[in-house]
Every structure is written in C-alpha cells, then in structure tokens.
Amino acid sequence: MISDEQRIALEAVSFNPAVTPDDVWRPSPHNVPELHEKVAAEILRGVARARTDDTSMPLGVAMQGRAGAGKTHLLGAVRERIQRDGGYFFLVDMVSGKTFWESVALALVEGMGRAHVGWGTQLKTFLRRLTPQLGLPMEVRDAVAGAQPVTRAQLDTFIRALRERDREVGRDAQDTARALVLHGATDFEAQDVGYAHLISEPGDPAARAAWGLSVAIRTPQQVVQDISRLMALTLDPTVIAVDQLDTLFAQTSTSLLNHHQGLEDGQAKMLGPIADGLLKLRDITRRTLVVVSCLPDTWVLMTRSAPTPVGDRFRTSTLPDRIPTPEIGQAIVAKRLAAAFAGPRFVPPHPTWPIAPAAFADAPTLTPRALLRRVDRHIAWCRDHHEVVELDRLVDGADSTPTVRAVRGAAGDPTTDERRLHELDARFAELVEAADVSAAVDPAGEDEHMPPLLAAGLAAWIAEQAPTGATYKYDPPPGRKPALHGRLIEVLDEATENEAHWCFRAIAHPNAVAVTARVKAACTLAGLDRDLPQRRLILLRNGPWPTGKRTTEVLAGFDAAGGLRCAVPEADLRVFAALRVMATEPSTALQEWLVARRPASGTELFRAVLPGPDGTRGAAPPTTPDDGEPPSGGSDSDPTNVPVADVADGPSTGSTAAPVPADPAAVAISAGGPAVGLGQTADGGHPFTVPLESLRRHAVVFAGSGSGKTVLIRRLVEECAREGVSAIVLDPNNDLARLGDAWPEPPSGWGPGDAERATDYLAHTEVVVWTPRVTAGRPLSFQPLPDFTSLRDWPDEFDQAVRSAVEALAPRAGVDRSSRLAQQGKAVLTEALQAYARSGMVGLPGFTEFLADLPEGVSRLTRAGKLAEELAEALKAAMVTDPLFGGVGAPADPGLLLTPSPGRRARVSVISFVGLTSDQERQSFVNQLQMALFAWIKRHPAGDRPLGGLFVMDEAQTLAPSTGTTACTASSIALAAQARKYGLGLVFATQAPKGLHNQISGNATTQFFGLLNAPAQIDAARQLAEAKGGRLPDIGLLNSGEFYAAGEGFSFVKVRTPLCLTHHPKAPLTPEEVIARAHSNDGRSG
Template sequence: MISDDQRAALEAVSLNPAVTPDDVWRPSPHNVPELHEKVAAEILRGVARARTDDTSMPLGVAMQGRAGAGKTHLLGAVRERIQREGGYFFLVDMVSGKTFWESVALALVEGMGRAHVGWGTQLKTFLRRLTPQLGLPVEVRDAIAGAQPVTRAQLDTFIRALRERDREVGRDAQDTARALVLHGAIDFEAQDVGYAHLISEPGDPAARAQWGLSAAIRTPQQVVQDISRLMALTLDPTVIAVDQLDTLFAQTSTSLLNHHQGLEDGQAKVLGPIADGLLKLRDITRRTLVVVSCLPDTWVLLTRTAPTPVGDRFRTATLPDRIPTPEIGQAIVAKRLAAAFAGPRFEPPHPTWPIASAAFADAPTLTPRALLRRVDRHIAWCRDRDEVVELDRLIDGADSTPTVSAVRGGTGDPTTDERRLHELDARFAELVEAADVSAAVDPAGEDEHLPPLLAAGLAAWIAEQSPTGATYKYDPPPGRKPALHGRLIEVLDEATENEAHWCFRAIAHPNAIAVTARVKAACTLAGLDRDLPQRRLILLRNGPWPTGKRTTEVLNGFDAAGGLRCAVPEADLRVFAALRVMAAEPSTALQEWLVARRPASGTELFRTVLPGPDGTRGGAPPTTPDDGEPPSPDSGPDPTNVPVADVAGGPSTGAAPAPVPADPVDLAVDASGRPVGLGRTVDGGHPFTVPLESLRRHAVVFAGSGSGKTVLIRRLVEECAREGVSAIVLDPNNDLARLGDAWPDPPGGWGPGDADRAADYLAHTEVVVWTPRVSAGRPLSFQPLPDFTSLRDWPDEFDQAVRSAVEALAPRAGVDRSSRLAQQGKAVLTEALQAYARSGMVGLPGFTEFLSDLPEGVSRLARAGKLAEELAEALKAAMVTDPLFGGVGAPADPGLLLTPSAGRRARVSVISFVGLTSDQERQSFVNQLQMALFAWIKRHPAGDRPLGGLFVMDEAQTLAPSTGTTACTASSIALAAQARKYGLGLVFATQAPKGLHNQISGNATTQFFGLLNAPAQIDAARQLAEAKGGRLPDIGLLNSGEFYAAGEGFSFVKVRTPLCLTHHPKAPLTPEEVVARARPAG
C-alpha cells in the first residue's frame, strides 16, 4: 500500500514530455544545460554578435533535431537567458507557406505582449528603454509606455524625438512606431487602431488620422522591418525563432497526397516561399539573430528549394539524437521530480525516486521525451497498483511494467469508488451553480478571462478521451491580447510532427473594424486554409456579426476557407469554470470521474466542433451517476456473423473451428502493450525491443536476398501474435504460409526461452491461409468498391476513399491516360462515384447501372451522359474478363481476417498470391482489400489498445512503386496516412529502398536496413539513412540477420535479430502445397 504522503507526491507528478510552442514563454525550472550545451552556445554566440555589431548581420542558426530531442524546450531556455540579459525574443509559428510575412509580423505583435524581466511586457520594456534616449519628459515617457493615458500631442512629441534620434528610421517607421504605442495604450479604441496597422489592416481611416497615422498601409514585411529597426535603437539584441515548420510540411504533404498532386512540386510551392522569406528576414532585420527549429529532413528540403545557397546565411547546429550520458538522463528526471515533490510534505529516499539510479545506464538509448514518457508510465503504474516498485531498467524494465489502465484512481472497492464519484458530482454541481462567467463574454474581458476557461475545458476533454488511445495536447492560456484564445492539438505522427489543430477565438467586440482585425489575425495564426483540412478555426460569438462591407468580405473568406462560426453558451462556460476549480483541488478520483461523466465532452460547444469517442465530430453527452458506464464507440456489424464454414487453419493442419459470434470483434483482442523483443544489439549485446504502440506508426524493412528479411518479418508477426495482435500477411513468394508450422527439431539459431515462446505461439495462434481465385484452397474476395457509408460524415476519409477507388477503376475504364478525352472521362468517373457513394448505394454492379443512366446534375461536363455510358460499358467488360475484379463470390468482411476463434489469442491470415498470376491481378486484389480495410478500421478502431492489428506487405515496391501508379498505389498511401489513427500498423518490406513510394517509407517510424548487394540499392539506402541523421557504413557487408534499426526513441543501432519461432526451411512451398494447406479440413 502507498502511504498518503507517497500518493500525494506521485499524484503531483506531471512530466509533460511533449511541450507546446506556448510553453516556450513559461519559466522552466527543469532545464539541464549540459543536454544541449553546444547548440545553445552556438545560438548565444550569434546573439553576442547581434548585440555588439549593428553593421553586419549574424549568420542565422538552423537548429536541427529529431522529434523528442528537445528543440522546443531549448528555445524556452534560450528565451529565458536572452531576456534575463536584456534582449528580446519572438517565436514564429509558421503555419502556412502562403502567409510567411503575415505570420512573422503577427508573431512580433503577439510577442510584444509577452512577459519580460523588469517592466512587465516586451513592449513596455522596449518603450521604457527607448524613451530616455529620446530626451522625453517623464510624463511623456509614462504615457508612451502605457502607464498613463496617451494623447495625440504626446505621440507627436515622441515621433519628433524619434526622427531626431535616427532620421532614416524615424521617417520610414513612424507609422509603425505610433501603432506600437497605441497597441500598448490604456484606451481600448486606441489599442484597436494600433493593432489594425500592425497586422496591415486598413482599419478606420478617421481614427488613423486622429492619431497621426498616414493613409498608407504598411505591408507585413515592412511592419517586420520597422519593428526590428525600432528595437535595434535600444542597442539590445533580438532573437526571432521560427518553429512548426515540420508540422506545416507534414500537413501539406498529406494534403498534396490526398489530392494526388506531385509531391516535389507541391513541396516546392510550400517551402519555396518560406526558404525565400527566411533569407530575406535575416537581411531586413537589425541586431537580430534568426533561429530555425526543425527536423533534419525539413532543413534539407528547405535548402533545396531556397533561391540562393542557405549555407551562406545560416549555420547548422544539430541536437544529439539521444541523451549523451546516464548522468544527464538522471539530472533530467531529478529536476522534474524535484519540482513535483516540492509541494507535498514528502521527502523522497533519493532524487529520482521511484526510478533507481542504476536504471539511467539505459538513458543514452533514449531521447529526452522517450525517457520522460518511460518514467511517467512507471509512476502511473505505481499509482494504479497502489504500490511503489523502483524501476531498475529503462529498457528491459519496460517488460515488467504492465500497461496502465485508462482510468486510474479506483480503490478496488466499488462502494467506495461510487461514493467518491458522487462526492465529485456534488462538488461539480455546486461549482457550476456558483460560477460567474460574465467577464469571459465581455469585449473588455474576453482576452483575459476566456482563455483560462477554454484551457480548463480542453484539459478535461483530453482526459475524457484517454480510453480512445489518441494523443492530444492543448496550448496553455496565452499572453496579453492574443490572436487565439485556445488550441487543441491531436498528434497524428510524432516522428514527422504531423498534427491536427482546432483553434478557438472569441470576438464579442461590437465594432466592425475591431472584429475584422481580430478575424484576420486569428486566421493567420491558425493557418486556416482550405488546402490544409487539419487546421481548423472556430470563431465564438453570442449575437449577430457586423455587416459592414469589409467585415462581410473577411467573414466570407473565413467561411470559404473552412472556418466555423458558432455561439458559446453560458452553460458551457460555467462547466469550464467548474472544471478549472476542480483541477486545482487534489483528488485521486478526478480522472476516473472525468471519464465516467464526460462533462467537457457534453458541452454544446465541444460536442459540435470536436471529435467524438468514435472519431466522428460530435461527442456524447455526459452521463449521470445513474447512467453507468459512458457509451462506447460504435463497433459496427459483427464480422463473425458472416456465414463461413471452417475458415480457420490450425498450426499445422490448416483446420480450426470457425469464429464464435460471441467473441469480441476488437482488432486488439489481448494486446498488453509490452514491447516485442527482436534480438540484441551487436555492440554490447543489449536486448532490442520495439514498443507495440510504435508499430501503429508503421515499419519498413529495406533488405535484399540473403539478408534475413523474411525471418525478421515472421518473428515480428509471431511476437505480436503472442501479445494478442492479429495480422494480415501478403505472401507473394510462398515463404510465409508456414507461419503455423512447428520446427521438426529445435533449431540451433534459437536463443534462451525461444522454445517456450514457440510453444506459446503455436498453442494460442491460429494461422489461416487464403487463396484468392483458387477455389480448391480457401478462396477470398472483396467488393471492388468499398462501403462508403461509414465515411460519409468524415470529409477527409471520404475523399481519400473515393479517390483511391477512382484510381483503381480508371485503368479498367480506360481513362488512366493523359489525353484530353481520358481526363474528361476520369472527371465524370470521379463525380459519379462521389454522388453514388453519398447516396448510400454500394457495389460495382450498381455503380455501372448508375453510370449507364447518370442522373442530371451529377457532373458539370457537357458530354457527361455519353462519357458515363462508355465508362459503364468498359467496367462491365472488365467485370466479365476478370471475375475477381467483378467481385465474384461472397465478399469477406476484413474483420474475418483479424478475429481469432474461441480459445485463441490471435489470428494470422496469410493471403497467398498463387492464384494471382500477374502484377495487375495482385494490385487489383490488394486495392480491394485495402479499401475494405480502410472502411472497416474506421468502424472498429483499436481504442486504448497499443496496437490493434498488423498488415504486412512483402515486395511492397510492386504494389506502391516510387514511379508510376498501380491500382493499389492510392489506397496504399491512404492506408499508410490514416491507419495509425485507428490502431492498425503496417509493415512494408522491399529489396529496393528507392523503389517504394516515398509516402510509404516516409510514413514508417520504425525502419530496418539489412544486407543489400546492388551498388545502386546500397547508395539509395545510405541516402535514406543520412536523411534521418544515420550512417550505414557496412550495409553491403552485413551478415544474415543483422540490421540497422531506427525508430521512436532510438536512432540507428546495429542489431542481430533472432530466428523465427516457426519452421522456415530454405525452399518455399510449391503452389500445390500452399493450396493444400489452405484447404479447410473435412
């Protein structure tokens, strides 16, 4: 049992391993200078040059580091150091390549309102330092700095003195200087005039003239130049840090992919303006150091698209991939825990309790983020078990730490637990009743009072989503006069820093000009763009919007870009206020109460705009104490109800009972979350493991003949099956159909315990071999068109599914060429399929009939009717000549392939290609399978399981090649981009590193590089590794079973993988042997 003091101490721990950009502005007592001392020193050297020399521009710093290396944390430490030494710091969230200068200008304006040592904000500090140099009287200084109301006469006096101090700057930047003073003024109307100028909005011409601003509107680039030149007059340096490039690049790549645009051209269009802007930013600023924070891959792409050599203006500084020493790892954890334990009256036995000092020997194998997550997971486990066990290994010890349940805080006594929930019900009701939220919807108070309420609501909403397994975070309350009042972030891919954003901005101001400026600023900071659907902006307003010409124009643009406008009910704000108070009150049952009651998810605002428990927009209302458990995501139809006789194959005979309908349908039947062991490191012989959850983010194996690639794939499938993870395995070479065969005798390549592991695998795993187009085996077919019904409410997924289907149908319909007529036919095919899918109809035969008599209004093309008839005839002919394409036979539900029979832990479905003799047939079948999987996993997500299932594609370069397209290219790319959200991990294997589509390999977090023989393939593999900061010096000399591996939390370690648990002789099975194995018994 944990003592009360220990429990309070553990409950106080909040490690927050993934910081947000807003955390840069908050004091961090956790900094360990030794972690990034070389990169920090490089930045500080640049700052020193900016401080001492105004005649030259210091080289910028390109700070590169992998995800989790601590880039954002280092920016926070640099910000503290620079401000403490008198400098200024600004952080640019680069949200769109189209609005580079708008983003930088807004970052400077927003950053002016951030705290600074001495006079409150950076703006006040700047003005307080500048005004004494101008010889202004004290009363004028106070007014200019915002301590007293400012008058037009005082503003004129300030500008005259500024022009005397520096004639050129005073002449060019006088309007911006006036705007900065007004922006920091006491009077709200004056603030709006200044703010409008600083974001290049015309504002009210009469109000501009009243304060002495000219009629000319400065461009965002001119505003940036003005502010930099003005701040340089104080002789203090400025750092402008550019962040979020990786998120922008990842989101843009996904968008380009979804719309089937050329990726290289699309990337150049996005990154080209950014590269050009970064070079110009350094050139037009004074006493300023520009720091770019990004992944190494992003910097390489930036340098390629820059109009001039970037190396001439930026110096690269790379953060270490992993923690340099055990001592630094120990210091990272000790500082975090010391801050947490400072509150409770508890003295830990040693600084890193409950992590033993010896455990940090493993720290050099981890990134800082991975280390903190490991520690956080262990502390949560201690809380959940109500006992403290010191962790003595960070790597091996992971095996002994079971996955923590999604809901913690239970005592084990149902009566006590229910009583504690009722107590929180009563407290919640009391706080909601007493809440006063009037200031949050008042124009004068919304900037100060609404952000904390939204932050409390988002924090509670995130806690309520813990059973879903999705990763969310939120921006803490922002600084003074923010452009956004809140932001929810879903982490889609940590390795590429791909995210989805929901941004919030309340606008209660009655003045149309003020509303216009606020909408424009919010759009800029949110990165609202119709081409980036992962960027969402919600404007909140209770009451009508102003109807002026300019305001209407801006709001129409906002709506066209995909923005959402809605009210924020007072009842919702009262809930957020209550949750804010409850979060500050210690309660071990709060997390359990949030998941059970779901108060934030039940608010009208969040129910309208945020994802529900099943991933659809709109959440469930909160349950009352009498409602029992919260509703679970819709699991859809049970695939075990499909009538199939004797579908499962046993370990050696191929016979097993059919699935029982009462069995659960979840992808993850019994996945415990323990990492799977895949051998040992060559250097040191340390165990090498891969967390199950990381396989959600996919894996790829680059290796040639004789490398041990097939053995590695088999062992990965076997170990996942032992953890309750079922798999679908494509077998093009007949060497995977033995996944259910025991070795005749224990092989010499087995390690300690492998015999027991093999027995466990064979006893609890059923292996089923499927033979599409071979009725003598176990035939398998899918509908050539998926059931789009489950995707209709999800625009992104619906669009991807339709486009994938069009790409598969186009070759069959003869419209996959570049001729004008073919492109017109493809356009009609696309429009018709969109309409057909939205109508709720399913099946290819029905679609051909739909085309034969195309309803009016479906297509915008004049010859649509005739083109549609020709498409219908071509598709009907293809259905006759290729029965598999026509969907002959009863179509299978993908769940059938992933659902084990009663008494079995997992099912491995091996799909043999013995009946698919041509690449076209194989590609067509895989496309049908992938489209069916795409729709099925949406209805059956893995939820809070670490991994729901595996889909293994050997010889993947033949299915999704890097050049040209196949029938399954689009669906492969869509599945790679979306499957991780629902818990399906993909494993790709290829002998040709550059032969696989880059959006397949680029979406794989875990990568294995094995023996390659051809010089061209060796060079390609080395280029891929170098892009991720690794080296493959002996890739052409590796022994069989040796691989270089890189993944989440570790980088390019050489490992020796174990022999597989099932029989794997040198010769593959013959087609006849495969069919015999697939044939159901009896």
C-alpha cells in the same frame, strides 16, 4: 505502504515530456545547460554578433534534432537567457507556406505581448528603452508606453522625435510605430486600430485618420521590416525562432498524397516559399538572428527546395540524439523532482527519489523525452498502487517494475472508490452551480477569461481520452491579446511531429473592424487552409455576426477554408470553470472520475467539434439562434445531466468510454463491443484481446523471418471473420491462400476452444482466391476509367474525378513529364476526357477511339488533333502490354470482394500476386484497388458496426516505401489517413520497420513487434517503439509467436500469439496450387 507525506509529494509531480510551443514563454527551472551546451553556445554567439554590429546580418542557425531531443525546451532556455541579457525573442509557428509573412508578422505582434524582464511585456520594454533616446517629456513617455491614456498630440510628438532620431526609419516605419503604440494603449478602440494595421487589415479609415495613420496599408513583409528596424534603434538584439516546420511538412505531405500528387513536387512547392522567406527574413531585419528548429530530414528538404542556397546563410547545429551521459540524465530528473517537491516541502532520501541513482546508467540510450516518460510512468505506478518501489532500471525489464500480482493486495476497496467518485460528483455539481462565466463572453474580458476556461476544458477532455490510447496535448493559456484562445493537438506521428490541430477563438466584440481583424489573425495563427484538413479553427460567438461588406467577405473566406462558427453555451463554460477549480484541488480519484464521468466530453461544444471515440467529429456544432440569443441551458446542455444525474443509483449509464483496466497485465481492453482474442500475456498468461472497433485505427506488424508474423496475420483475419468482418488480403508470398484449408489433424499448438473456433470459422466463412492477370484461376482487374454519368450534375465532384483519371492515364500516355510537349499532351488529354465524360460515354476503349478522331472544338490547342492521335496510340499500346489496364477479367468491385454469399458470415478475398511478376505491376494493381476501395467505403461506411472490413497488406514496404514513391504510395497513405472514418481497418506487415513509409506506421494505433535479426532493423524497431513510449529490450531474442504489442488503452506488453485456425505448413503453395484454389468454386482446397 506509502506514507501521507510521500503520497502528497508524488501527487505534486506532474511531468510534461512533450512541451508545446507556448511552453517556450514560461519560466523553466528544469534546464540542464550541459544537455545542449554546444547548440546553445552557437545561438548565443549569433546573438552577440547581432548586438555588436548593426550593419552585418549574422548567419542564421539551423537547430536540428530528432523528435524528443529537446528542441522546444532549448528554445525556452535560450529565450530566458536572451531576455535576461536585454534582448527580444519571438517565436514563429509556421503554419503554412502560403502565409509565411503573415505568420511572421503575427508572431511579432503576439510576441510583443509576452512577458519581459523589467517593464512587463516586450512591447513596453521596447517603448521604455526607445523613448528616452528621443528626448521626450516624461508624460509623453508614459503615454507612449501605455502607462496612461495616449492622445493624438502625444503620438505626433513621438513620431516627430522618432524621425529626428533616424530620418529613414522614422519616414518608412512611422505608421507601424503609431500602430505599436496604439496596440499597447489603455483604450480598447485604439488597440483595435493599431492591431488592424499590424496584421495588414484596412480597418476603419476614419479611425486610422484620427490617429494619424496614412491611407496606405503596409504588407506583412513591410510590417516585419518596420518592427525590426524600430527595435534595432534600442541597440538590443532580437531572435526570431521559426518552429513547427516538421508539423507543417507532415500535414502538407498527407494532404498532397490524399490528392494523389507527386511527393517531391508537392514538397518543393510547400517548402520552397518557406526557404525563400527565411532568406528574405534574414536580409530585411536588423540586429536579428534567425533560428530554425526542425528535424534533420526537414532541413535537407528545405535546402533542396530553396531557390537560392539556403545552406550558405545558416549554420547547422545538431542536438544529440540521446542523453550524453548518465550524470546529465540524473540532473534532468533531479531538477524536475526538486521543483515538484518544493511545494509540499518534501525532503526526499536522495535527489532522484523514487528513481535509484544506479538506474541512470541506462540514460544514454534514451532521449530526454523518453527518459521523462519512463520516470513519469513509474511515479504514476507508485501513486496508483500506494507503494513506493525505487526504479533501478530505466529500460523495461523484469526488474523494472513489480508485477501486478505482487501488489494486487493494495487495490482500493470498490466501496471506497465509489464513495470517492460520489464525493467528486457532489463537488462538481456545487462548482457548476456557483460558476460565474459572464466575463468570458464579454468583449472587454474574453481575452483574459476565455483562454483559461478552454484550457481547463481541454485538459479534462484529454484526461477523459486516456482509454483510447491516442496522444493529445493542449496549448496553455496564451499571453496578452492572443490571436487564439485555445488549441488542442493530437500527436499523429511523434517521429515526424505530424499533428492534428483544433483551434478556438471567441469573438464577442460588436465592432465590425475588430471582428474582422480577430478573424483574420485567428486564421493566420491556426493555419486554416482547405488543403490542410488537419488544421481546424472554431470561432465562438453567441450573438449575430456583423454584416458589413468587409466582414462578410472575411467570414465567407473563413467558411470556404473549412472553418466552423458556433455558439458556446453558458452551461459548457460553467463546466469548464468547475473543472478548472477541481484541477487545483489534489485528489487521487480525479483521473478516474474524469474517465468515468466524462464531463468535458459531454459538453455540447466538445461533442460537436472534437473527435468522438471512433475518431470522427460530431454531427453539427451548436449554432446561434437567428435572433442572436445565446443557446438556452436546457436539459440537453445541462452538464450535471451527463454524469451526475445517474450517480445516485450507481455508476453513470451514459455513453462513456470505459476506463483502462486496473490490472495492466490483463490487457483485454474493456471498451465494450466485440473483441478478438490474440493470445496471452507472456508474464502472467492473461488474455490478450483487441476490440474490433480499435482496428479502425489500423494495425501494423514489424517482424522478420521466423517470427510468426504470417500466423499472427492469419489469426487476426480469422477471428475478425468469426465476428462477421470480411477482409481483402494481399498475398505476395503464396502463404495466405490457405486461409480456407482445414488442418488435417488438430495441431498441438492450439489452445482450449481453438478446435471449436476453427469449425465455426470454416463453416461460416467463404475464402475466395483471386489471381490478377491469370485467366486460368480467377482473374481480377479494374476498369481504368470510372463511370462519370452520376457525377455530371455535381461540378466539383465531376472535376475531381476527371483530374484523378487524367493523373492515372498520364503515365500510360507518356505525358507525365515536365517537358513542353508532354504538358501540351496532358492538356489535350484533360480536355478530351472532360468532353468524353460529359457525353455520357464510358470505358477506356471508347475513349481511345474518341481521341483518335477528336471532334472539332474539344481542345483549344492548335495541334490538338495530332496530339490526340498520339495519345490514343499510346493508350492502346498500354492496353495490349498490360491486360489489367485494358480491363480483362471481373471488375474489381470492392463490394464483390467484401460481400459474403447468402448463408455465410464473412468473405475473405485473398488476392494472389502469382500473375504479377514485377513490383511495378503489383504496385499499379494495388493502387487501382485502393482507389476503388476508398471510393467504395465512402459510399458504404460501417455506420454503427464496430468494423466494416479489413484490408491486409503483407510486405507493405514494397508498396509504400519510406524513400521514393511507387504507383500506390499516395493511395496507401490516403487510405491510411481516411479509412478509419468509414470503418475500414488496415493491417500492414513488414520485415523492415524503417522501410515502411512513416505516414503508414504513424497512422496505425495497434502495433506488434516480433523477432528481428538484422542489427539495423532491430535499431529501427527500437526507435519506433521509443516514439510510442515503449522499449524492446529483447527484440532480437524473441521466440516465434512472441510479440510486443501496444494499442488503444494499453502500453507495450509482451504477448504470445496463438496458432492460426487454418492449415499452415512450412512450405508455401506453388503457383499451380494457388491457381487451382482460385479456379475452384469457393477457394478451398480439395
């Protein structure tokens, strides 16, 4: 049993392994200097050079490290050291290559409001250091530094003295100097004038003139240069750190692939402006060190994309991939625990209790983040089971954590548990009733009071999502006058730091100039861009928006970029206020209560704008009535109606996600709805099931020869078919075409009930084998040109369809290169296809004839006729050499592939590659299939069904490899990123864990790791597992049919998968046998 003293101490432990950029600004008592001493020393040497020489520009530092190595943590430690030594620090969240200078300028403005040793903020510190050098009277110094109201006369005195101190800086930067003083002034209207100038917003011309600002508006680059030159006058160095490049790179790559653009060209277009901006940033600043924090791969791409050698202007410094020594690992944990135990004044038996000192022998195999996660999981286990067991191994193993059976007697009494939930229900209702949130929607108080409310709401919402298995985090409340009031982050792929963001900004100010400046700043910091759908911004306002010309233009741009404007009901804010208080009141039942009651998820705002259980956003945000009154707090928005109204008679019956099973060994996910059984856990024989709905988030199997990978894929397809889910299965090795064959005799590997399951599957599932390019079997092909007829009245959709078709035709026509002649040919191809599609004609043969005799006036190019003839000949040749491109065989309508015949429950369409002899042919075919499938599921979403269909790709690394691109890379990634919205589940299987594109594996929530033999593949699998918080200690020693599995609602667990329901002998089918099955009526043998 655990003592009360120990329980209180463990409840005080709250690790945060994955810090956010905002954590850089918070004091950290956890820093272990030895962990990153070489990189930190390199940065500090650069700072020293910036301090001592105002004329030279020190080389920047490119700080590289893998995910979890501690890059952001190191920036926080460096920030503390620099500020303690008198310097300034700014952090740039690089959200878009298109807005490099806007992002840097806003980072400097935002950073001015961050805390600094001495005078409170960096802005006050800078002004307090500068004004004594100018010989100003004390009353002017106080006014300029914001200690008392400033007047126009005092501001003029400051500028005159500045120009006398440095004629050049005073002349060029005088408007920015005025704006900085106004930004820190006590008067709110003066603050708005200064803020508008600093973000290059025109603002109110009369107000600018009243404070002595000129008519000219400084560009963001000029503002950055002005601020740097002004701060250099204090003779103190500045560090500008650029972070989030990896997130931007990952998000932009996804967007490019969704639009079927070339990866290398798209990356260059995105990274090129950033690389150029970094070079110019170093050139225009004074006494400034530029630090870039990124993954090694991102820096390599950056150096390739730069217009000039960026590598010559930066020193590279790499963080270690793993913790260097056991002693450093021990120090990391000891410092964290010491800070946590200081509150309850608990004296542990030793500094790392409840982690045994001997356990840190494993520390050099982990990243700092992985170490903290392992410790956090063990402490959570001790709390949940009311027992302290010292962890003596950091790697997962039989002796790392007691089995559930050993502690099952410690489980709580259901009556006691329900009573604790009722107590929290009552406390919640009491706090909601008493909450006063008026200051959060007041213009004078929103910057101070709205961020902590949103932070509390987002923290609770994240806790409520625990059963989904998704990884979320949120930005802590920001500093003074923030551009954003809250940000939710979903970690899509930790290895590449790919994230989805939901940003919030409340704007209650009635003044149009103030509103415009706030909207613009929020858009910049959020990175709002139609081309980056993973960046979302929600503006909150309970009254009408100003209707001035400039404000209307800015809001129209905001709407066009994909932003959302909505009201925030008072009832929602009262919920957030209550949750904020409850988070400060220790309760072991709070997490369970949040998952069971879901108060934050039940708010009108979060229901509308945040992902639902299926990963989709709500239908519509709460809108402001036309009369400008805030939404009423009716019954629909009453937070107490969500869970509390039901608790009097028992647990809530509302739409809530089920909690994680209390028994982690029984990983049958209780999320409700149908599930498929895939074996038993290895440690206790408990059923292992996966809900159908979780497969919307896709699955991936990493396993080699002899692992049982094919059997697992077959059983998954079979069980899904038994639940009425049809599947398309790619069969590159002829070992999946037997999905319609019964076993000659019941195999010994079947478990109880498998014979009945096999009979049910075979009786209600039709298996059809397709053989592209083999007419003797069941040929399958695609029409290379879509029917544009239905799109002619929809300009945007029509244009997008034409562009997509041109991109597909260009390689076949030989105009996909960058030469002048190829670009002219592509232009003629585009103009001709637009005219052909508008005419109502369809089909590729007709289009080639149209090109061969191009009508007058179709193209603006002088040589259009000659070029069109050459295009026609090239396309005709492609149709001859590639029958699939020519359209021979049944059109590959996904509806045909996924729709069972009457009387059958599901159809399994096995697409054999026996007729596609080269990788290029297979990739081209799969690309066309995926594009057609993507279009089909958008027209036929799953709706209320848990899963609409399954698409299985074996040997996926040949279709979407991690390096280079194939004809189907873009469509594979687009499908992986978007298909779950419409209910299509994807299953990827590969023998090469790092050979599959990371945006494929990163989008797969359910993961299976089976036997691997090659040391390189074993190491790659272990790295992927670590990124998901798991360990694979015996991945090279697994038996056939044994897998480590992780997914929604459960972490890594070893499972034994069952034998498939259909015949699976050792030898695959011969090509002739595959063709025979395809030629038969239903695809079955015999």
